[in-house]
Amino acid sequence: MRKKAGWIALLSLGGAVVAPAFAQTTGAGANFDGTWAFETIRCAPAGSKLKFADITVKNSKFNLSLRIDGLQISRCSVTVNSDGSFAEPSCQAPMSGKFSATTAEWHWKHDLRICDATLKRR
Secondary structure, eight states, X not given: OEEOXXXXXXXEETTEEEEEEOOOEESOOOTTOEEXXXXXXXXXXXXXXXXXXXXXXXXXXXXXXXXXXXXXXEEEEEEOOTTSEEEXXXXXXXXXXXXXXXXXXXXXXXXXXXXXXXEEEO
């Protein structure tokens, strides 16, 4: 079965924007599929204005698009492993984390910001 995807999430860091969305994929969904909302966010340097929107995982995948000052920096497709872990070190803003049944940890790093966050399944 083929399913279509759309924009789902947005992270705004001053002039930076990170937008995860779910990808077009085939097959059955995984245990971690669904919408995940950011609960806590800590970034360095401190004092940054942050706005995170939800992440949607579909068929164990989500896409990440990073824009800084309107310039497209990187686009990454991220796969969530069967144990809930994910990592995409080849992105210009490398990230990693792990989903559990109801919560997730997310780590994001770029030259401008390093962030740690917790998410909760909606």
